[in-house]
Amino acid sequence: MAAMITPPGAGVKDKKRAILEATLAVLRERGLSGLKMEEVARRAEVGKGTIYLYFRDKRDLLKALVEERTWAFYREVEEVVRRKAPFFVRLEEVLRRRLAWVQEWRGLWAAVAREAMDDPTPWLKGLHEHYLRLLEELLRSGQSEGAVRTGLSPRATAAVIAAMGCTPSLEVEAYLEHLMEVLRKGVEP
Numbered sequence: 067m068a069a070m071i072t073p074p075g076a077g078v079k080d081k082k083r084a085i086l087e088a089t090l091a092v093l094r095e096r097g098l099s100g101l102k103m104e105e106v107a108r109r110a111e112v113g114k115g116t117i118y119l120y121f122r123d124k125r126d127l128l129k130a131l132v133e134e135r136t137w138a139f140y141r142e143v144e145e146v147v148r149r150k151a152p153f154f155v156r157l158e159e160v161l162r163r164r165l166a167w168v169q170e171w172r173g174l175w176a177a178v179a180r181e182a183m184d185d186p187t188p189w190l191k192g193l194h195e196h197y198l199r200l201l202e203e204l205l206r207s208g209q210s211e212g213a214v215r216t217g218l219s220p221r222a223t224a225a226v227i228a229a230m231g232c233t234p235s236l237e238v239e240a241y242l243e244h245l246m247e248v249l250r251k252g253v254e255p
Contacts, residue, residue, distance in 0.1 A: 082120050084110040086131050098177050129182035136193050139167045143200050153208035158246055165238050198224045
């Protein structure tokens with residue numbers, strides 16, 4: 067019987083992922099003020115010292131969590147943007163995922179980012195810039211297929227869509243339906 071060979075670095079990635087997932091679970095249950103490294107270690111099934119092999123301190127752990135969850139979301143969005151489907155189908159899917167991501171964080175994202183850094187503004191803008199570029203790409207493809215007016219600036223329209231799709235004030239499905247109607251028809255009579 068041949069021995070199973072684990073690829074180099076696989077255990078490291080698994081432990082790091084377990085720590086990040088445990089951190090998110092603790093944040094959801096106890097909030098930022100209830101985040102204790104001992105609890106993260108227990109949930110990740112690692113020793114407390116193991117956390118410090120991957121992260122300098124709690125701030126470094128929180129920053130890594132925001133980056134990991136944000137880039138995972140961006141990879142999902144990129145896949146949808148580049149899919150062969152009509153513009154409005156892709157736009158609705160991007161917004162559906164955006165609303166799910168916002169709901170997942172339930173207001174924790176900004177607090178975690180602030181806790182992770184003294185001034186997270188440039189770092190957060192850098193992360194958000196990638197999302198805006200993906201929306202611009204989606205809008206340009208919509209213009210190419212004739213679904214979006216060519217006179218609209220993809221950059222400005224991307225910024226509007228990004229702002230609209232981040233704070234639902236209604237039940238998510240109702241919000242998404244209304245948002246899509248506004249985007250399809252515009253606001254002119």
